[in-house]
Amino acid sequence: EDHSPLQWVALPDWPDYQAQLPGGRVGGRSIWPAPLPVPPYLAARIQPTPEVPSVPVPEAGRVTDALVLRGPVRGRVLVAGLLLALEELGVEVRTGERVDALMGDAWGVRGVRSRTAEFAGDVVLATGGFQHDPALVRSLLPIPEVAAMGPPGCSGDAVRLARSVGAAFGNMADAWWMPAIRVPGEEIGGAPFFRPLHHERAQPGSIMVDRTGRRFVDEAQNYTDVGRAMLRFDAGSYTWPAAPCWLVFDGAYRARTTIGPLAPGGDDPAWLHRADDLTSLATRLDLPRGALEDTVERFNLDAKAGFDGEFGRGAHPYEQWIGDPDAPNPNLAPLESSPFYAVEVLAGCLGTKGGPRTDADGRVLRDDGEPVPGLFAAGNAAANPFGIGSPGGGGTIGPALVFGTRAGEAAAS
Ligand SMILES: Cc1cc2nc3c(=O)[nH]c(=O)nc-3n(C[C@H](O)[C@H](O)[C@H](O)COP(=O)(O)OP(=O)(O)OC[C@H]3O[C@@H](n4cnc5c(N)ncnc54)[C@H](O)[C@@H]3O)c2cc1C
Structure with a gap:
């Protein structure tokens, strides 16, 4: 803050990813940058942010998970603040200049x-x-x-x-693993663009199943640990049965949940698999006969009881935080209302x-x-x-800023 126009704001309600473990905290550790006007000449130098149904910043009140992920601030403000600081110091920033050798x-x-x-x-x-x-x-x-x-x-x-x-x-x-979806045609910097599947995994009325039609993880955990569970190798089939896997949800979920670039409700694009009943959906997804129906039946019993006996979904503060704050249970509801849907989920990697x-x-x-x-x-x-x-929000950029600063100071001394 002393050396750039960036100002950091603490997120008092944002829990650590493992707030339930010794030393974990239910808020106040993660920070985000305060809004910063970005001059147009500078904005033109920064990679555009992919489109998402946006969430307006309220005058006051809780900074929610949805606001941090889909509000107007995000990474561009951080990049702009750093660039403005360099400009002030007269540092030249070259782009398109790939370093080939030391x-x-x-x-x-x-x-x-x-x-x-x-x-x-x-x-x-x-x-x-x-x-x-x-x-x-x-x-x-x-x-x-x-x-x-x-x-x-x-x-x-x-x-x-x-x-x-x-x-x-x-x-x-x-790596920083991240379950991801691919919307056909979307690209970033000339490469296929994979969207994070983030809050979608934690909302009531959804589950993730592998290609045997079974749940394999507490879907509402942080992205890196869910992504890690997708990497399980099955020696019997010599495959990675959860990479790719499926996010399965019902009509009620579709009506109230933002999914990647899709606002709740509205027309269904072709990349959403849809069927009137679970058996037809399972056939479309090429799942073993009866497996998806059994999985949903078991999950629905647990969801109605408010306790996920298989994986403990929703038991911890971070999972409740990324769930639906307005639902009777932020993470659990039975999948009951037709039509039923599925989206393919890929083993995404935010960075190694x-x-x-x-x-x-x-x-x-x-x-x-x-x-x-x-x-x-x-x-x-x-x-x-x-x-x-994977300790919490900012667990990637935080240490990059700390050790980047220390490296710069050591190099300059
Ligand atoms: C969708 C998404 C959401 C994320 N959300 C968050 C979040 O909310 N909080 C958080 O803390 N982290 C988040 N992250 C992770 C965070 O963005 C990364 O951890 C962080 O950007 C890594 O910073 P870096 O400076 O190490 O590398 P990068 O930001 O990856 O930058 C490295 C740059 O170096 C360039 N480069 C590579 N080779 C050369 C070369 N030879 N010569 C010159 N240039 C080169 C690359 O092209 C690239 O531009 C997110 C990541 C993604 C993909």
């Missing part, structure tokens, strides 16, 4: 090289993850193919650059969590534990300080 070796990095120029100085790798590089995904992640989200430029350059100077690596098999290991000042380390002089890394380019953990 100058130096394991005993010292002196700068970077792009196709057209060389730039001397200490280097902070902030090139994001490797989710858009199919070869790295296949060789490192626990599933051979992911629905890669985030900028298409996140194609593993930090791995290649840090490897070229003998860096040690950590956390390479993990592995990269060169660093010390607390972002210095890239070698296998012998000593830093590579002149080389730093932060954000998704680096081995993530949270390991496999």
Whole structure:
């Protein structure tokens, strides 16, 4: 805040993702940027935000999950605030200038090289993850193919650059997982655009089933842990039965829930599978005979009793928070009203969590534990300080800002 026009606002009602665990809090840890006017010349430099049915910011009152995800603030304000601060300092920001190589070796990095120029100085790798590089995904992640989200430029350059100077690596098999849907025709930066399936999983009147027609997870948990459950490998069929899987819901859910770009109610697009009864829907989805009907029957009994005996859906504060605050139960309702629907859910990856290991000042380390002089890394380019953990809203950008700042200060000192 001292060095940019960004102002941060605490979210007093937003629970940690595992608020029920020792040390967890039911609010006040996550923050978001206050609204900031973005001058048009700057707005034109920032990737547009994909369309979602938007939620207006109230004058006062609770900052809800829907407002944070579908309100007008979101990531562009953060990017704009950082760009304005750099502009004030006279820092040149080049786009379309891909760094191809580091100058130096394991005993010292002196700068970077792009196709057209060389730039001397200490280097902070902030090139994001490797989710858009199919070869790295296949060789490192626990599933051979992911629905890669985030900028298409996140194609593993930090791995290649840090490897070229003998860096040690950590956390390479993990990622910020996110169940995702694909709306035909939508693209971002020339790549297929996969939408996060977020609050949709937690609303009453819905379940997720794998390709055997069975539930496999508490659907209302945070996205990374639901996404991780989708990666289960089944040795009997030699498949990943929950990747892809299905979000199944009924007509009452469709009438009151925003689904990706779809406002509640209205005409059904072709990418929603719809049928008058569950048996017809299961046939359309190619599920084993009777499995979906059995799953829904069991879930409906639990939903009516207000207790999910299989997976404990809705038991914890974060799950209730992303559910429907106006429903009798924020997370549970039987699927009873025709028509019935399904949307295909893919194993989405917001970004990977592995990269060169660093010390607390972002210095890239070698296998012998000593830093590579002149080389730093932060954000998704680096081995993530949270390991496999997904602690709460801002769990990705928060440490990126903290360790990016520390790396910058160490490089400048
Ligand atoms: C849909 C979505 C919603 C999200 N919501 C949240 C949220 O609410 N809160 C939160 O904390 N996090 C959120 N995240 C995650 C967050 O956006 C990322 O963790 C964060 O942007 C990572 O920042 P980064 O600076 O490490 O990398 P990135 O933001 O991925 O930026 C890396 C950049 O480096 C560029 N690059 C790559 N290679 C090179 C090269 N060789 N030379 C030059 N440039 C290069 C890439 O093109 C890219 O533009 C979300 C992510 C997605 C996809």
